[in-house]
Amino acid sequence: MSQTKAPRLKAPRPTIERPPAISGILAPERFMKLLALVLFVVAAIIPFISATPYIISILTSAFIYIVLAMGLNVVVGYAGLLDLGYIAFMAVGAYTSGILTTQFGLSMLETIPFVIVACILAGVIIGGPTLRLRSDYLAIVTLGFGEIIRITANNLKITGGPSGIHGIPTWSFFGWSFADGLDIGGIHFNAKVLFYYFVLFVGIGLAVVAVSRLGKGKLGRAWKSVRDDEDVSEAMGINGYATKLLAYIIGAVWGGFAGTLMASHLSAISPNSFEFLYSALVLMAVVLGGMGSTPGVIIGALFVSLAPELLRDFSEWRYLIFGVLLVVAMIFRPKGIWPANAVLPFLKKREIPGVPPTSAVSVVGASDEEVFTDEERR
């Protein structure tokens, strides 16, 4: 039998020549990665340059702020849920590990599973009912939740009441603790510097890389589509409620982790550290930096945590200035200092040329005049 060969369908040739993919050091993606690596290395060698306790301490706090802001970035930046009580999750984390270490004698590392479970529970309790409603209720409920956590911590016996918990130990791993210090090659690292490195490598490295990769993956795209238009994304088969709840829980766990870091950094926590003010500060870091943008959020977190240290006189005024900045930023620059799709001006951009104004596409039955391209229509 002779087989009749079906004619193979071929894709038409592209009508425009697409430029080659950008390579080299000035490609935006690669440049940002290199820059991040350089900054990371710089941060790693700072203790060798100047290891005064003050500098190490404020930098550690700033890094913890970055972890916190990256967590809130998942909630606000990616999923578009306004959380005004984010610091409550930090409180949950800090108190969970604080109580477990001081009352039950666990080590800091062993408390992490409990912190994660506690934060997931808290996230489900708050997010579960409110994320079903499609409105702004979440914002004010989280505000109330922050207050509930603070007042509860203030009135319970196990949390130490208004004076809080003190004497929280630093991190220890299987019998070895940061407090012992470490000698490598004749250089002595004390507990503060070791904790700094711990936050830098585990906290920042993990938090930043994990969140920015989460944002690019399937789940991250689902978050962004729910943020942009929930109805359309549900029509595309995304479960809006589950997606938002997941974002909320992941943000909560991040906050709890930052809380345990903060607890062991300061070695003491009290209800005053978890006021609404601090929720607003973290929110400002995310909003001013750029919602959903990793470099933006890092810049914002550094700004919010370091500005009062650098400008001592300014610290009295900072909340007023931050309040005005929030309004101004929303009116004039709603996407923040470094928006999610920003590219530095000197970096090469891949520009795809517009369709040349020729009648490359001819439509059967249409005269040439009727075939407009986009250019002509304007």
Place this chain on the structure above:
Amino acid sequence: MFQLIWNGLFVGSFYALVALGYSMVYGIIKLLNFAHGDLYMLGSFLAFVVLGGMTGLFGLGSIPILLLVLLITMLLTGGIGVLIERVAYRPLRTSPRLAALITAVGVSFTLEYAVRQIFGASPLVFPIRLQGAPVEVFGARITMPQLVLMLVAAILMFLLQRYVMHSREGRAMRAIALDQKASLLMGVNVNKVISRTFFIGSALAGAAGVMAAAYYGTIDFLMGFVIGLKAFTAAVIGGIGNLYGAMLGGIVLGLLESFGTHFLGGQWRDVFAFGFLILFLVFKPTGILGERVVERV
């Protein structure tokens, strides 16, 4: 027992006054005005300033003076509310909701810390402190100032109800709440009506602030924060966007708090209120009087 109910009604009338503004603004432009509680705070501080200017003229401490101050303060806070709407909210009316919400947080912060920079962080003593001999009614101690304040609150609410339900401007407000675009097409000056709504809501919050300051005797720059939350809770309990709902919610919340405080202790009062907010959102998100809101896209 009757004492608890009375206390609840009294506190509830303050909540209701603040909740009315929340509810009106939410009903008309669907914005959670976080700065609303701070207008309450601002009202008490403005009254403090006004009283400072007036003591030389009239002397201190009588209820008529307080009512005059109340009126002046209501005008001032109403004006500030309109200003806030014009500067911060109007440019963002068409932008995403998240942007408007964050702006509202920013405005709230600005008001709180501006007041802190002007008056200092420590609480101030309000020059008028209303006190009177208590009267025993059914075993409850009721003072004259409490009665007067409740009466003022009731009058304000009654006037508002008449205004919104039985006047041309009120009809325009309700029309905008239903459909902004359609009412624009029907010749309603939307911007003007929204300004007016902000004026009324802010004035009511300011009035509540003055009354609370005169009753409790101290004011501080963060006093609006918790009241704002409570007022929102009251608005949700009653059904947000509903005028009667806000009043009912305020009273209900006041009563709930009064009983909760009695049985659990004063330090858990706020936890109790916000717990109710979450419970209401789980089981009846539309509130007692609210209708199902159909979201249009």
